[in-house]
Amino acid sequence: MNPALQLDAVSDSEPVRTRTLQPKLFHLENPLTVRFGNDFFRSVPEGPGVYFFHGSDGQLLYIGQSSNLRARLGSYRHVGEGKHPRRTLRLVARIARIEWRECASPVAAIEEESRLLLEHRPPFNRAGVWKGDPWWLTVEVETSHLTLRLQREATPASLGPLSPAARHRLSTLIRALLRLANPDWRLSDFPRGLMASALPRECRLLVPSPSKFVEGLTVAIAGDLAALLAGLDALRSPASVTEQTFWQEERETLAKLRPLIVDSVATTTDRELKGSHHE
Secondary structure (H helix, E strand, O other): OOOOEEEEOOOOOOOEEEEOOOOOOOOOOOHHHHHHHHHHHHOOOOOOEEEEEEOOOOOEEEEEEEOOHHHHHHHHHHOOOOOOOHHHHHHHHHOOEEEEEEOOOHHHHHHHHHHHHHHHOOOOOOOOOOOOOOEEEEEEEOOOEEEEEEEOOOOOOOEEEEOOOHHHHHHHHHHHHHHHHOOOOOHHHOOHHHHOOOOOOEEEEEOOOHHHHHHHHHHHHOOOOHHHHHHHHOOOOOOOHHHHHHHHHHHHHHHOOOOOEOOOOOOHHHHHHHHHHHO
């Protein structure tokens, strides 16, 4: 008999089936606060580092990184139904042990997380658990436009190889360069496809000086962001609070960006071999 069904005999002829409700994952108080207590979260350092969530059986469930471990781990106490994805709810419900490893800088924390994700591939992590295939970026310069194309194969004069995650990081970089080239633009003036988290496979950009844009892009991809960040800091602050907040968050993301060009990358065959060896 299905345990989710109960029979209530209200007559001699037809029993009425009633479905029991699944228990809620969360009550009034977040389970992490109940399990670990406020003193535990106050003991977490405020510097950069990597953190680890383990289940009751010791299994490593999730690896994350933050420039402020205390703030990041404390934020999981506010996870609740209706506010976060069910995947996050399931993760928090299973956490039995929390560990962390302090790092010398936010950049070091990002690098350590990347290394650990490839090594352990925790079940609740989606991004970063495979190296993936590289990207190459081709730039075609015209009089007042340039066209960017992301492709999997190298071509003459293409930039690369770029990291497998470059498509997501390039979107932030291109927006910053485009803002520097067009300082009077509002967010509504930017190409719609460029506002997504991942750069489109092909996009055509209007820039006053395409050659200067390409020069800035080449330097930034190699990891030298000093000139770009200085240029952004010198711009006039946007008029609206919404745009101020958006560009401040973009600036913080950009400051943490690592070089997109990599020395070596895994191919699809490499991933298959690694997965077979892991199993």
